Amino acid sequence: MILPRNENELIKLLTGKWRYSPKVVCGVGDDCAVIAGASPGRYVLLKTDAIVEGRHFTAEAAPAKIGHKAIARVISDFAAMGGIPQFAVVTLFIPPSFNLKRLTAIYAGMDKTARAYGMNLVGGETTRATDFALNIAAIGEADKRHLTLRSTAKTGDLIFVTGSLGGSIKGKHLSFTPRLNEAKWLVRHFKPTAMMDLSDGLGEDLPRLASASGLSYQIDPGNIPRQRGASLDEALSDGEDYELLFTLPPSKSQNLQKAWKDIYQKLRLTCIGKMGSNKQSSTTLSHGFDHLRYK
Amino acid sequence: MILPRNENELIKLLTGKWRYSPKVVCGVGDDCAVIAGASPGRYVLLKTDAIVEGRHFTAEAAPAKIGHKAIARVISDFAAMGGIPQFAVVTLFIPPSFNLKRLTAIYAGMDKTARAYGMNLVGGETTRATDFALNIAAIGEADKRHLTLRSTAKTGDLIFVTGSLGGSIKGKHLSFTPRLNEAKWLVRHFKPTAMMDLSDGLGEDLPRLASASGLSYQIDPGNIPRQRGASLDEALSDGEDYELLFTLPPSKSQNLQKAWKDIYQKLRLTCIGKMGSNKQSSTTLSHGFDHLRYK
Numbered sequence: 001m002i003l004p005r006n007e008n009e010l011i012k013l014l015t016g017k018w019r020y021s022p023k024v025v026c027g028v029g030d031d032c033a034v035i036a037g038a039s040p041g042r043y044v045l046l047k048t049d050a051i052v053e054g055r056h057f058t059a060e061a062a063p064a065k066i067g068h069k070a071i072a073r074v075i076s077d078f079a080a081m082g083g084i085p086q087f088a089v090v091t092l093f094i095p096p097s098f099n100l101k102r103l104t105a106i107y108a109g110m111d112k113t114a115r116a117y118g119m120n121l122v123g124g125e126t127t128r129a130t131d132f133a134l135n136i137a138a139i140g141e142a143d144k145r146h147l148t149l150r151s152t153a154k155t156g157d158l159i160f161v162t163g164s165l166g167g168s169i170k171g172k173h174l175s176f177t178p179r180l181n182e183a184k185w186l187v188r189h190f191k192p193t194a195m196m197d198l199s200d201g202l203g204e205d206l207p208r209l210a211s212a213s214g215l216s217y218q219i220d221p222g223n224i225p226r227q228r229g230a231s232l233d234e235a236l237s238d239g240e241d242y243e244l245l246f247t248l249p250p251s252k253s254q255n256l257q258k259a260w261k262d263i264y265q266k267l268r269l270t271c272i273g274k275m276g277s278n279k280q281s282s283t284t285l286s287h288g289f290d291h292l293r294y295k
Numbered sequence: 296m297i298l299p300r301n302e303n304e305l306i307k308l309l310t311g312k313w314r315y316s317p318k319v320v321c322g323v324g325d326d327c328a329v330i331a332g333a334s335p336g337r338y339v340l341l342k343t344d345a346i347v348e349g350r351h352f353t354a355e356a357a358p359a360k361i362g363h364k365a366i367a368r369v370i371s372d373f374a375a376m377g378g379i380p381q382f383a384v385v386t387l388f389i390p391p392s393f394n395l396k397r398l399t400a401i402y403a404g405m406d407k408t409a410r411a412y413g414m415n416l417v418g419g420e421t422t423r424a425t426d427f428a429l430n431i432a433a434i435g436e437a438d439k440r441h442l443t444l445r446s447t448a449k450t451g452d453l454i455f456v457t458g459s460l461g462g463s464i465k466g467k468h469l470s471f472t473p474r475l476n477e478a479k480w481l482v483r484h485f486k487p488t489a490m491m492d493l494s495d496g497l498g499e500d501l502p503r504l505a506s507a508s509g510l511s512y513q514i515d516p517g518n519i520p521r522q523r524g525a526s527l528d529e530a531l532s533d534g535e536d537y538e539l540l541f542t543l544p545p546s547k548s549q550n551l552q553k554a555w556k557d558i559y560q561k562l563r564l565t566c567i568g569k570m571g572s573n574k575q576s577s578t579t580l581s582h583g584f585d586h587l588r589y590k
Contacts, residue, residue, distance in 0.1 A: 004395070007421055013395065014387075014402045021415045024382070033418035035382055035434075038333045046417065048343075048384040048432040052424045087319070087330055089343040091430050092309075100299070100308070107309045120316045122341065123328035126302055129347050130425040135386050137343040137432030139330075 008208070029212060030150050031077040031196055034142070043147055045083045045140045049074050050091075053132040057174060063102045065174040067109020070134045073199070075117050075178035076242045080197035081149070082187035083142030084180070088114060090124035091135035098132060106134070117180050146187040148246070151212035153194035157247035157275045159217060160192075160256075163268055165202055166230025166238045173240035182264060183244055190256050192246035202272075203236035203285040205245060210275065213247075216282040219273030236285055247275055303503070324507060325445050326372040326491055329437070337436045340378045344369050345386075345430040352469060358397045360469040362404020365429045368494070370412050370473035371537045375492035376444070377482035378437030379475070383409060385419035388428035401429070412475050441482040443541070446507035448489035452542035452570045454512060455487075455551075458563055460497055460536045461525025468535035477559060478539055485551050487541035497567075498531035498580040500540060505570065508542075511577040514568030531580055542570055 004010050015028045025043055026034035032045040051073065053059060057066050071088070078085040090110065094103075114121050119138065162179055179197070186192055194213055198205050202224065210217045226235040248256060253271065260269045273283070299305050310323045320338055321329035327340040346368065348354060352361050366383070373380040385405065389398075409416050414433065457474055474492070481487055489508055493500050497519065505512045521530040543551060548566065555564045568578070 010395075010421065011419075014399060015416070015419070017403075018406060018416050020417060024415060024417050027417045028419065030418075033382065033384055035417070038339070044333075044434070046382060046384055046432070046434055048386045048418070048430060049420050050386045050388065050422050050430065052388070052422055055423055087328065087341060089328055089341055089432065091343045091345045093345065093347070093426075093428070100305075104309060108312075111313060120319060121310070121313050122315060122319050122322045122330070123325075123343070124306075124310070124323065125344050126305065127345050127347055128350055129428065131388075133388070133424065135343060135345065135430040135432075137341070137384065137430075139339070139341055139434055 026149060031080040032083065034081065034147060041144055042141045043144060045078055045081055045142055047074055047077050048135060048137045049077065050133055050135040061174055063105035064109035064112070067106040068113045069174050070136050071110050071113040071119070072176060072178045073242070074136045074138050075119065075180050076197045078138070078140045079178055079180040079183035080195055080244065081142055082146040082183060082195065083140050084184070085117065085119045085138045085140040087120050087122050088136050088138035089122060092124060092126040093129035093131060093133035094126060095130060095132050096128065117178065148187055148192050148195040150194050150196040150209045153209060153213035153215055153247040153275045154249070155215060155275055155277045156250065157193050158250050158253050158271050159219060159245070159247055159273045159275060160269060160271050161198065161202065161225060161243055161245050163241065163243040164225045164227045165198065165241045165243065166235035167227040168238050168240040176242040178242060179244045182267065185263065186246065189259065190248060190252055192248050195244060195246035198241040198243045198245050199239060201237045201239040201241070202245065204239070206285065207282065209245060210282060213275070214278050216276035216278060216280040217273060218276050218280070219283045221283070223270060223272045225268050225270040321444060326375040327378065329376070329442060336439055338439060338442055340373055340376055340435045340437055342369055342372050343430060343432045344372065345428055348427040356469055358400035359404035359407070362401040363408045364469050365431050366405050366408040366414070367471060367473045368537070369431045369433045370414065370475050371492045373433070373435045374473055374475040374478035375490055375539065376437055377441040377478060377490065378435050379479070380412065380414045380433045380435040382415050382417050383431050383433035384417060386430035387419060387421040388424035388426060389421060390425060390427050391423065393427060412473065443482055443487050443490040445489050445491040445504045448504060448508035448510055448542040448570045449544070450510055450570055450572045451545065452488050453545050453548050453566050454514060454540070454542050454568045454570060455564060455566050456493065456497065456520060456538055456540050458536065458538040459520045459522045460493065460538065461530035461533045462522040463533050463535040471537040473537060474539045477562065480558065481541065484554065485543060485547055487543050490539060490541035493536040493538045493540050494534060496532045496534040496536070497540065499534070501580065502577065504540060505577060508570070509573050511571035511573060511575045512568060513571050513575070514578045516578070518565060518567045520563050520565040
């Protein structure tokens with residue numbers, strides 16, 4: 001029996017029998033795990049994520065950017081829940097020959113990005129391996145009023161994305177800005193009904209949000225904000241955009257768009273469509289990036 | 296510039312400049328990171344750890360045991376701090392061809408061991424990689440009165456180890472019992488001055504405890520409890536014993552040994568020596584297992 005070629009199916013097979021303690025607000029299936037109980041009014045968020053050389057970055061990538069990417073991906077996941085990252089530990093997978101100068105520059109890059117977003121690196125582990133890889137595990141928190149899942153969109157909600165999609169391989173995948181501040185502002189002032197970050201491409205991630213919410217979606221592909229030079233297919237499928245995808249009742253849309261323009265002049269915010277009921281059919285999208293599919 | 300061949304030196308080079316927030320009770324250098332502030336009277340513990348095929352287990356190992364090992368190593372680290380593990384997330388590093396039946400059995404093994412020790416698997420991530428590997432990141436807690444670091448041994452304290460050392464490669468490294476219950480009992484009833492788990496062999500780990508505490512140690516190698524068939528060198532160097540190493544004032548020794556015999560009839564507890572001042576010299580030990588040294 002070989003592996004399913006789809007990551008969603010594999011995760012379901014591996015974790016479908018897990019039973020959560022009553023403290024678990026959200027387990028497998030969202031950007032972070034969410035746990036209740038430590039302090040009133042707040043949830044604990046827990047995340048693990050890895051980047052692997054040859055897959056998430058090349059041997060030629062600037063070391064500081066590799067460090068940035070490792071940490072910023074995790075920050076993006078906390079942002080997507082309406083939370084903040086606080087403390088992280090690093091597992092270093094290290095091949096037999098590796099340049100120390102490069103490694104220290106990667107670690108400096110991790111530390112710099114962590115600090116820039118209020119996060120503190122506090123420990124880790126090392127092991128030998130064939131691939132060079134970094135696993136980041138982080139804890140953080142979210143105000144209970146601000147926690148935003150991907151599974152809670154409502155029929156009729158409008159769908160928004162920040163920034164421009166596609167073409168991340170040209171450099172953005174290593175130097176992107178995780179939308180932590182924007183997400184903090186959003187959950188405080190406009191409380192999206194659902195949110196996630198775009199890591200695998202809108203064509204993969206929007207169906208995930210819709211499926212988690214038990215809904216369909218109708219979008220106008222012509223509305224999808226594209227990076228300069230990116231085709232529609234690339235905007236849907238390249239992945240690694242690390243932008244926010246969120247939903248909101250139409251009644252809030254006008255105020256949001258006005259307030260957004262005032263505060264985030266340089267970052268686009270685009271309404272790309274709306275959520276439909278589970279009886280409607282979704283717009284057909286080409287597929288996004290699946291980590292288990294080789295290109 | 297190539298890598299230092301010693302794991303301790305490498306970690307110092309990579310993390311020596313990290314600056315911790317005031318909430319960080321213990322960063323790099325102990326079995327878990329320790330964070331204050333979430334709830335009064337308790338600390339949050341955070342740990343990351345990976346096992347890699349070909350290094351921590353072979354392709355022929357029983358899948359359930361691979362899963363057990365991944366989780367039990369982490370439980371052992373929480374035990375070593377006087378804490379308890381609560382929630383964990385798994386990063387799966389998966390090579391292009393991998394048997395799904397084996398993988399589901401590994402995941403079932405992880406879940407079974409996690410539950411057996413009151414821990415809940417709550418999420419994860421998957422990525423393609425050359426090596427099959429599992430990274431476990433876990434959070435848990437420790438009562439402030441029970442937290443036990445490796446850096447707080449006192450001159451004159453007696454040194455104890457649980458169980459028998461050496462020969463783990465014959466099978467114990469895959470099927471060991473993490474000493475969570477024993478450690479809970481110890482910190483409640485006898486509060487060791489310092490504690491850690493033996494993952495890299497007494498010959499590597501005792502010097503770490505002594506160095507962290509700024510002390511020396513004098514042990515009688517003849518007293519080291521050995522697995523049947525294990526030589527002294529193997530007991531010192533094989534590693535992966537996952538037993539507890541701890542220190543205690545001599546005044547508590549007799550009561551401890553009596554109480555231990557009453558409650559843990561089947562698990563040895565051995566006094567192997569005592570901590571000396573930083574002006575004394577330590578007993579010479581052959582080296583333990585260093586994860587960055589190829590054998």
